[in-house]
Amino acid sequence: MKHLYKDNKVAYVLLAPWLAGFLGMWLIPMAISIYYSFTDFNLLNTPSFIGITNYIRAFTQDKIFYQAMKVTFAYVFALVPLRMAFALFVAMILNKKHKCLGLYRTLYYVPSIIGGSIAVSVVWKQIFGNKGVVMSILEAFGIQQKMSLVGNPKTALWVIILMGVWQFGSSMLIFLSALKQIPGSLYESAKVDGASGWITFSRITIPMLTPTIFFNLILQIINGFRVFTESYVITDGGPLDSTLSYVLYLYRRAFNYFDMGYSCALAWILVAIIGVFTVLLFKTQKSWVYYETGGDE
Amino acid sequence: MKKNWKKLTALTMAGVMALTAAGCGSGSAPSGSGESGAGTRAPATTAAGTTQAAQTETTPGSGDGEEVTIKITWWGGQGRHDYTQKLLDAYTQLHPNVTFEAMPAGWDGYFEKLSTQAASGSMPDIVQMDYLYITTYAKNGSLADLQPYMDNGTIDVTNVDANLLNTGKIDGKMVGMVLSTSALVTGYNPSVLAEAGYAEPGTDWTWEDFKTMCQTVKDKSGKLGTAVGPVDDTNIFHYWVRQHGEPLFSEDKKSLGYKDDAICADYFEMWKGLMDGKMAANPDEYAQIQTLGQEAGPVVTGDAASIFEWNNYTSKVAAVNDTLKMTTPPMLEGGSKGLWLKPGMFFSIAETSKVKDEAAAFIDWFVNSEEANDIIMAERGTPVSSKVREYLVGTGTMSSQQQDMFDYVDMAADLSGSTPAPDPVGMSEVNEAFKNAAYSVFYGQATAEEAAASFRSEADAILSRNN
Numbered sequence: 001m002k003h004l005y006k007d008n009k010v011a012y013v014l015l016a017p018w019l020a021g022f023l024g025m026w027l028i029p030m031a032i033s034i035y036y037s038f039t040d041f042n043l044l045n046t047p048s049f050i051g052i053t054n055y056i057r058a059f060t061q062d063k064i065f066y067q068a069m070k071v072t073f074a075y076v077f078a079l080v081p082l083r084m085a086f087a088l089f090v091a092m093i094l095n096k097k098h099k100c101l102g103l104y105r106t107l108y109y110v111p112s113i114i115g116g117s118i119a120v121s122v123v124w125k126q127i128f129g130n131k132g133v134v135m136s137i138l139e140a141f142g143i144q145q146k147m148s149l150v151g152n153p154k155t156a157l158w159v160i161i162l163m164g165v166w167q168f169g170s171s172m173l174i175f176l177s178a179l180k181q182i183p184g185s186l187y188e189s190a191k192v193d194g195a196s197g198w199i200t201f202s203r204i205t206i207p208m209l210t211p212t213i214f215f216n217l218i219l220q221i222i223n224g225f226r227v228f229t230e231s232y233v234i235t236d237g238g239p240l241d242s243t244l245s246y247v248l249y250l251y252r253r254a255f256n257y258f259d260m261g262y263s264c265a266l267a268w269i270l271v272a273i274i275g276v277f278t279v280l281l282f283k284t285q286k287s288w289v290y291y292e293t294g295g296d297e
Numbered sequence: 298m299k300k301n302w303k304k305l306t307a308l309t310m311a312g313v314m315a316l317t318a319a320g321c322g323s324g325s326a327p328s329g330s331g332e333s334g335a336g337t338r339a340p341a342t343t344a345a346g347t348t349q350a351a352q353t354e355t356t357p358g359s360g361d362g363e364e365v366t367i368k369i370t371w372w373g374g375q376g377r378h379d380y381t382q383k384l385l386d387a388y389t390q391l392h393p394n395v396t397f398e399a400m401p402a403g404w405d406g407y408f409e410k411l412s413t414q415a416a417s418g419s420m421p422d423i424v425q426m427d428y429l430y431i432t433t434y435a436k437n438g439s440l441a442d443l444q445p446y447m448d449n450g451t452i453d454v455t456n457v458d459a460n461l462l463n464t465g466k467i468d469g470k471m472v473g474m475v476l477s478t479s480a481l482v483t484g485y486n487p488s489v490l491a492e493a494g495y496a497e498p499g500t501d502w503t504w505e506d507f508k509t510m511c512q513t514v515k516d517k518s519g520k521l522g523t524a525v526g527p528v529d530d531t532n533i534f535h536y537w538v539r540q541h542g543e544p545l546f547s548e549d550k551k552s553l554g555y556k557d558d559a560i561c562a563d564y565f566e567m568w569k570g571l572m573d574g575k576m577a578a579n580p581d582e583y584a585q586i587q588t589l590g591q592e593a594g595p596v597v598t599g600d601a602a603s604i605f606e607w608n609n610y611t612s613k614v615a616a617v618n619d620t621l622k623m624t625t626p627p628m629l630e631g632g633s634k635g636l637w638l639k640p641g642m643f644f645s646i647a648e649t650s651k652v653k654d655e656a657a658a659f660i661d662w663f664v665n666s667e668e669a670n671d672i673i674m675a676e677r678g679t680p681v682s683s684k685v686r687e688y689l690v691g692t693g694t695m696s697s698q699q700q701d702m703f704d705y706v707d708m709a710a711d712l713s714g715s716t717p718a719p720d721p722v723g724m725s726e727v728n729e730a731f732k733n734a735a736y737s738v739f740y741g742q743a744t745a746e747e748a749a750a751s752f753r754s755e756a757d758a759i760l761s762r763n764n
Contacts, residue, residue, distance in 0.1 A: 043416040044437030061758075122588075130585035151581025153740060239580055240736050255409040257726045258433060260416075 033264045041261035043254075054265035065266070067241050068249035071231075074157060075245065076224035079164045084216055087171035088209075094172075095179045105176070112169030121163070121233035125150060128159045128234075150235060153242040160230045160243055171216045178212035179205070210289045218281055225274050246270055363394055365652045367659060370400040371425035372407040377676055384672045388659060395655055415439045420647040422656045426473050428464070428640055433722045435467035441646040444471040446657040453665050456682040460716055464640040467719060473643030474660050477678025479607040480638050480709040481536055482623040483507075489602040493517035500625045500708060504567070507603075507627040511576035514602045521601035522576035524594060526583050527568045528735035530728045533605050536626060537564050539714060540635035550721035550764040552757045561749035565738040572739055580739050592617045607641075608705040609678050612698035623701055625712055634714040638706065641678030675699055679706050723763030730755040 037054055039047035058065045094105055114120050127133050130148040138145055149155045182205065190200050206213075228247040231237055237244035237252075250270070254263035371381060378401040385397040400421055402410065408430055414420045420439060434440050443465070446452045452474060454462055465473035483498070490497055493514040498506060511522020527533055535545045537560070544554035555561070571577035578586055578601075586595060595601035597618045604610070611621045625636060644663065646656045663669050670685050674695070679702055680686055686703060689695060695703075721727075734752035737743040743751070 042433075042437065043412045044434065044439050125588065129588070130581045132585075147579075147581040148585075151579075151584055153742075238584075238736070240740060240742065241733060252729075255412060256729075257723065258412060 033267060036261050037264035037268050039261045041264075042258040043260045044258070047261060050261075054262045055269070057262065058265060058269060064241065064244070064249060068244045068246045071157065071242065071244050072225060072227070072246040075161060075164070075227055076221060078158075078161050079224050079227075080217065080220045082161070082165045083168050083220060084171055084213070086165055087168040087216070088175050090168065091172045091175035091179055092205075094176060105173075108172060109169035112167045118229065118233055121230055124159070124163055124230075125234045151239060153240045156235050156239060156243045160227070160234060163230050163234070164224070164227070171220065174212055174216055175209065178209055182208045207290050211291060214281070214285055214289045218278060221277055221281075222274055225270060364396075365394060365655050366396050366398055367423060367652055367656055368398045368400065368421035369423040370402065370407075370411070370421040372402050372404045374403075377401075380672055380674075380676065384663070384669060387668065387672065388662060391662075395659070415647075418649055420649055422647055422650040422652055423659065424645045424647060426643040426645040428643075429720050429724050431465070431473050431643060431645070432467055432719050432724075434645070435470060435472040436722060439648050440470075440472035441648045441650065441653055442470050442472065443474055443646065443657065446654075446661075447471065451654065451657045452661040456665070456684045458681070458683075461638065461640060461681060464716060464719065465643055473640075473645045474664065475640040475643055475681055476664065477641030477675075477680060478638050478706055479609065479641040479678045480636060480706060480713070481532060481626050482606055482608045482610060482705060482709075483603055483626045484596060484606045484610045484621055484623050485603040486596050486599055486601070486618075487620060487622055489514060489518065489520055489596075489599055493520075493602070495602075497622065498624050498627075500712065502624070502627050503630050504627040505630065508567070508571065508576075510602065511571055512574070515574065515576045520599075521578055521595060522571065523603045523605075524578050524583075524586055524596055524601035525603070525605045526587070527577070527605070528732045531731050533626070534561075534564055534731065535717070536635045537629075538635075539637070539717075540629035540632035542633045544717060546718070546721055546760070548718075550718070551761045553753055553760070558746065558749040558753060561752060562745040565735055565745040565748055568735070569738050569745065580736055596621065607639075607678070608702050608709070609641075609676070612675070612696065612702050615696060615698045619696070619698065621698075623705055625709060628712075634712050636709050636713040637716045638709065638713055639716070675702065679703055721760055721764050723759045726759045726763075727756050730759060 036047060038049060038051060040050045040053075041047035090108055094101060094108070098104070128148060128150045129135075130151055132148060132150075135145060135148050146152075149159050186204050186208070187200060190204055195203070226247055227245045228251065231243045231245040231248050232251070235243040237248050246266070247270070250263050250266045253259040253266060369385070371377070373381070381401065382399060385399060389396055398421075408427075411420070411424065415434065415437075424440075426434065426440075431440075443452060447454050454474075457475070461475055461478060465471055465475050485497070487497055490510070494517060495510050495513045498510065507523075514520055514522045525533070531545065538545045538555050541555065541560050543556065543560065546552075547554045568577060572579040578595075589595075591597070592614055594604070594614075596604045597614050599618075605626060606623075608623060611619075611623055614621065629635070644660045646653055646660075650656060663673075664680070665682055665685065667685070667688055670680060670689060671692075673680075675689060680689070690700075690703060731752055734743075734748040734755070737751075738745050738748045
């Protein structure tokens with residue numbers, strides 16, 4: 001028993017930094033934010049308990065809440081398939097033997113590292129904005145625009161989606177490593193049977209990738225719902241709230257309008273939405289995800 | 298069982314990730330905020346200079362000799378950061394026992410940061426405060442009452458106009474010492490007007506003249522008549538409403554103060570007309586203009602004729618272009634006096650501060666002393682003390698733009714009505730609703746009447762919730 005006890009102590013010591021972070025940065029703030037979501041709290045007053053009023057207010061009185069929800073859903077549903085398709089496409093190309101492959105892989109990953117930053121968003125704003133490069137190019141091709149892509153409420157969200165698609169690197173890396181694990185023997189026997197490239201792709205590559213697709217899908221959906229920087233910097237939610245992402249709205253509520261209690265309620269509504277999506281996806285996985293090992297059964 | 302675990306993990310993952318979202322983007326970003334007195338945007342700098350590891354806590358009422366550190370925060374551009382630091386150093390030389398911990402910042406993000414500091418009880422001792430937020434902070438009791446310091450002479454207010462001084466009084470409590478006066482101006486570039494062959498406007502010009510000017514500039518030179526963002530906030534609209542003889546907000550601040558939505562609809566209509574005629578920057582062009590920053594704005598560079606700003610506008614951009622001029626904003630034919638002298642900014646003391654006496658003494662020095670104002674050189678707006686104003690005029694060291702700024706206050710005084718009450722709580726949300734309503738007109742998605750009505754319903758909802 002004695003040496004076991006000793007082992008535990010070491011384990012706790014090693015765990016301590018993580019545990020402190022987990023408690024201090026996640027668990028306690030999360031618990032507090034649940035509490036705040038049931039209070040009237042403007043950051044400066046003492047929170048007073050008001051039950052589920054904040055939640056009722058969101059669903060019954062807040063038009064902007066629905067607008068932000070609409071924008072965010074549109075963003076997620078457009079972004080996730082596009083980004084994953086693009087990531088897979090690039091991963092397939094990079095999954096070949098080539099001299100500078102390492103270099104290419106690194107290069108294609110770069111946008112994912114820098115893409116979420118303020119600086120890139122500012123550049124993006126300039127490129128797609130009024131008098132920006134994109135407008136000049138469109139004009140050169142004779143496409144006269146009344147407004148820039150960022151300034152037009154109909155297209156502004158697409159600029160932000162495009163920026164999201166551009167950050168395909170992490171999905172790409174995951175796809176790439178999964179592609180490497182598909183046994184070559186499958187492709188060889190397909191070749192022997194005379195299967196075309198498309199058949200090979202749709203009957204071997206895709207099915208073998210489904211666990212990875214599933215994993216990426218969940219990750220990307222969660223990430224997608226959290227979009228903030230792009231809509232904050234490039235458009236500040238505008239024009240006409242056409243790019244007002246849910247998290248940006250939540251942030252405004254908390255720090256511009258001093259509506260912290262309500263903002264916490266909004267955060268928890270988002271948690272619930274993401275939770276529902278995740279559970280639904282897990283429920284469907286049996287019908288389309290192929291585990292070579294037979295999954296967890 | 299295993300499956301349940303998976304669900305749980307997924308849910309936790311989802312929750313944790315969702316909650317990390319809001320915290321990761323608080324860097325300073327260009328966004329439009331019509332700010333009084335300090336539009337120059339500069340990146341926030343870190344505290345530098347005199348910060349000293351002196352002890353931070355003293356008992357209130359400690360006299361000279363005891364070491365104190367005063368934490369002070371303000372917003373502004375790089376120029377303001379530099380001279381304010383100098384100012385603090387100068388004060389430390391006069392009072393070696395007082396050192397400062399400076400927290401300068403840009404306008405963007407300043408109040409976001411302040412609200413979190415206030416929430417955690419770590420508000421700096423001296424806070425530069427804006428009319429937009431002073432009510433919010435006062436209502437929550439985070440600002441100290443300065444009246445006792447004014448009564449006992451720590452802060453000398455004998456040379457400050459009583460009306461102006463009282464703008465810092467919220468619900469009977471003096472929560473801010475007003476530092477400067479500002480007033481709405483129309484800034485213009487004389488060479489652009491000359492190019493178009495349009496005579497420079499006088500103080501008696503009207504909105505009709507303004508439209509004619511924009512049209513002439515557009516026709517003759519193809520430049521913008523005005524580069525203003527007319528709905529960035531409600532200041533110009535406020536002026537417009539007052540010209541119609543009505544207040545923007547009701548007395549109890551629970552609703553809009555004007556009765557007739559046509560006032561608002563006319564305002565939207567006028568600007569839409571100017572934008573459609575390419576005389577004013579449309580929202581898209583305006584977004585691009587905003588990224589340039591004030592010193593590179595179209596009026597400064599000679600690409601537009603006019604802008605609506607505050608009376609420190611020409612001195613603010615003088616380093617880049619010193620030919621700009623100012624006049625009063627257009628009058629409404631048959632309308633009433635819409636202008637007002639706006640308190641430029643305040644110094645407030647945190648209720649939680651442990652060095653209130655020393656902080657008050659510093660504010661007094663800032664407002665009244667010649668050596669302080671030699672350094673400030675009216676960069677924060679026209680000083681409130683009439684003696685300081687006289688002194689600065691007397692020194693002859695002021696640039697012609699600064700002279701204009703001083704003169705403007707007298708000029709505007711003749712055209713001013715009473716000073717409106719401080720902005721109600723929820724003002725920034727009202728501004729956002731106003732902007733959205735106006736943009737729906739500018740983008741042709743709603744008629745001016747519809748937008749005016751929707752602005753009223755939203756503004757009333759916001760105001761009644763907050764006040």
